[in-house]
Amino acid sequence: MSKLSRRLFLGGSTALTVVGVSQLMTSCGNNNNNAPDNTSSSPATETTGEVNLYSSRHYNTDTELYEGFTQETGIKVNLVEGSADELIERIKSEGDNTQADILMTVDVARLWRAEEAGIFAPTSSAVLEERVPASLRNPEGLWFGFTKRARVIMYNPDKVNPEELSTYEDLADPKWKGRIIIRPSSNIYNQSLVASLIEAHGEEQTEEWVKGFVANFARPPQSNDTGQIKDVAAGAGDITLANTYYLARMAKDDDSAMQEVVEKVKIFFPNQDGRGAHVNISGAGVVKNAPNAENAVKFLEYLTTDTAQEFFAKGNNEYPVVEGVSVDPVLDSFGSFKADDTNIAAFGPNLAQAVQVMNRGGWQ
């Protein structure tokens, strides 16, 4: 057993799993007794031929993708799964001795937490800088976006004339009184969205916006994005804000009840005449004390190839970040849109303020 497997095997929290990617395909990857034998075929030392990926993303297609990387490069991917906060804590506590090469997670707010915890090392890569748009990566190379999701207006066309819709800002207008439903302010997607509004308008104006927005709620915030979409279809509210991939996922569900929901909910991309719709990412960065830093960069570069982009985005019905890579047909059916091209790294420092503004504005 290699040092990595053994250490996780002996000292691992039960919430985390470490699995060789090849084993994920046969075992559900949820058993530490299946920790891989990392000493297998590679004749070289432990610091070549493998990369240790700590990830809070869990999709089967991701696993296939990692196998593709191994086939292409001979570098084995050891996957350690857990929630973002667990993984951040783990890497922090492992310090200089960490085996983590890459931390991958969703939402810039979580990448910001990791950044604040001092986990990432700056990476300079011509490939990453060319392939990942500047607005979707940290300016110092601490992390890079690999898929993109948009948080947009979803509405019931029986209740809303799309001509009434325009911007996020407009949702504070009294014409929407009693018509908006949304999940709680504790949700990280909402926090990142409000952080983007602070970036665009400042704290004071955003607080005013939150107050007006909250005054238009049809009910106290509850549930998740999928719940809001279902409830818009059921008439609990006329509009909500949700991430595009949730509606795409529902659209691909064969269940007839789900199909009925999807027929009753339409997408509107806000702020198309201005800065564009709010987007966020799945992203990853190289860990400061990565034992296989070179392989880590190779892996991140591989994620920007056309094939990997298509595959990785498909895993969660997201948009590729690389220009020109084909978009999933269901997402395509939502239409093309202008995305806010403010560097999303700017939202991180606004997050604490965003939470305060939401609290003061009465967003439960």
Ligand SMILES: [Fe+2]
């Ligand atoms: Fe999500």
